[in-house]
Amino acid sequence: MSGVSIERIQISDFRAFPALAPADIVLDGCNMLAYGENGSGKSSIYRALRGLFSSSAQDIMPLHNVFTDPPQPSVRVTLTDKTEYHWSAAGHPTADIQDVARKSAFLSHTRLIEMNTGATPNDKPELFHVAVAHLIADFEATVTGGAKRNVGELWQAVTNAFSRTEQYAGGSGQRRPKNFVAVLQTALDEFNDGMGQAITALEGQAKPLLRRLVDVLTQDALELVGFTFYGVNYDAERKTLRNVTLTANVNFRDHTPPAHQSFLNEGRQSALAIAIYLAGRMACVPTTDDALRLLVFDDLLISLDHSHRRPVLEVIATEFKDWQIILLTHDRFWFEMAREQLLGKPWKCVEIYESVDGDGLLRPSVWNSSENLVDETLKQAKRFLDENPPQPAAAANYARTACELALRRYCRNHNILFAYADDPQKIKLDDLLKKAAAHAAPDAGRKAAIGGLNQHKKLILNPLSHNPTQPIVKADVQAAITAVKALVTACSTKKKSVTAVFSSSRFPLRQR
Structure with a gap:
């Protein structure tokens, strides 16, 4: 790990952490492996970091601990360069954390399930919206004139062009501008071009990653063939955008399942989703500066058996060595296995437990674990x-x-x-x-x-x-x-x- 990283995390009156028992985790710039039983506060740490490092303003008040009165929720992160980001009832540091939010990645088992869910069991999982919002939103494409714009910005330009209206003469209502189709088509052309570049980069990273995740003892039969994206276009007759889709295509031996989530077991589905998500981060986030790059996983590997969890740790340790990584799990045995595998590297291990105080209230306790x-x-x-x-x-x-x-x-x-x-x-x-x-x-x-x-x-x-x-x-x-x-x-x-x-x-x- 190089560059700026998190030195300290402080969480108070936030979900599982009441004001009388706040979390104060000193990382000193290291990665973190954390074990916590269900209900201990582990996922509260995930939610706190995800909410703080969000590119849009978040309201913290609904997340305060219900046993703290008056509510004073607070999430504070201090970096190794002494920069502080504070999220509280006073506001969210939206303007200050934009760069970190763009480079950070938060992935939970719930998100993996979403990436493997189609509209019906017979539909392929639809990745378009997660792609333009998270997966490849930060990919910088070269557009008309040689300019650089990321996929998220290009998609926003499409939605802005599609929603443009103007008033009729005399102010009697709204209509499409006269140049509506021309402006929208320009935005669509640039988006489709940029999306194609991003998908090419995504495929180039995802295919070898999947091999590393599934080929444990022998070569696995699962293969990522590629992604299908036809290009978004405008249907003038129906006044709608068409082909707003992105799907992954896989082969298993000589079979091409029409909807892989109904064919593959949960372990292979998880490996596929993890490979695609990590490939998106590798394709999008530059490693040429010293800014914080944060990767946070919450119970990500519970669908994988123990032999298939090791390759995930190896991929993280090798491909994301310049990121700060936070792994959270409720699986004690996997925690022990991961701690053995990561021993001697820049990692800190913590354990989180729920205890009952003298007043009968539940209070999480965060303890550092020795090597x-x-x-x-x-x-x-x-x-x-x-x-x-x-x-x-x-x-x-x-x-x-x-x-x-x-x-x-x-x-x-x-x-x-x-x-x-x-x-x-x-x-x-x-x-x-x-x-x-x-x-x-x-x-x-x-x-x-x-x-x-x-x-x-x-x-x-x-x-x-x-x-x-x-x-x-x-x-x-x-x-x-x-x-x-x-x-x-x-x-x-x-x-x-x-x-x-x-x-x-x-x-x-x-x-x-």
């Missing part, structure tokens, strides 16, 4: 135990996760083969324990630490044992946390220089 996944997960388990009232079931989940992470790390550091699963939820704790115990047998300290986990694996460290009708005892969870800490201490030796091996050669192990 050590095991230590941070154990800290979170302890936090849940220390809450008032304690939450032993939640603490037990984190204790189990920390145990699995510690055992996986031990096995990887010592080239111990264990059954691979890209989804961490499918890795069996019992398998990890047996493999680690066999390897640690000659070392009395490690053998004792690993053996100490056995008494907890059925009740606390077993995800299938957390039955809500059978409460988990706080003391049992504390004992399990202590046992996991003992494991971490016993196994905390310097990593060996090893070549990682795997029980299945199809899945190469990623070294930490």
Whole structure:
């Protein structure tokens, strides 16, 4: 990442964040990976940034926290060059953030669904309006005389020309100007030309991106053929604009589905939409200046399995290295996977939790996460135990996760083969324990630490044992946390220089 970026985000009395529990996130110019359970305030951060960096003025008052009285909603972002943007009841910094808004991109799972939805199940998804408003609106095309105008401006010129009227002589009503068709046709010609240039650039970026996203183990059968745009024209008889359409065409093996959203599974639909959206950003936004370029994703990858989420992170890390990226997710396991993959790069990790204060009010808490996944997960388990009232079931989940992470790390550091699963939820704790115990047998300290986990694996460290009708005892969870800490201490030796091996050669192990 280079140039200006976000140093600090402050959110108060905005949706999930009451004035008594504001969010104050210090990024120091780094990217951010944030985990938050549903309802914790994660999406409030997304909405706050999207509302602040909007090219049109936004009213913040409807978004204030309903438990704050009097309402005083506020979203403030400070950049590394000390520039401040403040959105409050006093107004929206519309004039100041135009350049940032034009270069920023906000994409959620809801937006992905919109990009894959047709008017009916038999219609291809219609991309025209999202294209001219967001996707390629900022693409600078060369128009008549060699001038540069972006697609959004060219489309606005068309809509302005189409809506022109003038008064009849004597002021008895409105009519089309005499040169209406000529002016509109000029605007349409320039728009269609500029749109064609933008679509060519979009295709050039989207096709290789899709390959990178779907070709995980072998080449996937999905192929983006291109986009269909016939060119908008004026129907003088019906006095309307025709061919206001843009659609994506795909092949799957030797089949061309007429409406791919009714044929492709949700994972391939998501990969296609992500490729198209990111390609739009790559085609439109220049990387020659140091201004803030912001990319914010909210639960974007929930339709992709874990093996197909890694390529998205790789694309972001390589193709958007000059952007500041904020990834928000409610998927704890993907958060851990992403944190491992992004470790050592300019990223900060935060976790957001909803807690109950002494007055019974829900208050989000934002915590920084350390780079050590095991230590941070154990800290979170302890936090849940220390809450008032304690939450032993939640603490037990984190204790189990920390145990699995510690055992996986031990096995990887010592080239111990264990059954691979890209989804961490499918890795069996019992398998990890047996493999680690066999390897640690000659070392009395490690053998004792690993053996100490056995008494907890059925009740606390077993995800299938957390039955809500059978409460988990706080003391049992504390004992399990202590046992996991003992494991971490016993196994905390310097990593060996090893070549990682795997029980299945199809899945190469990623070294930490």
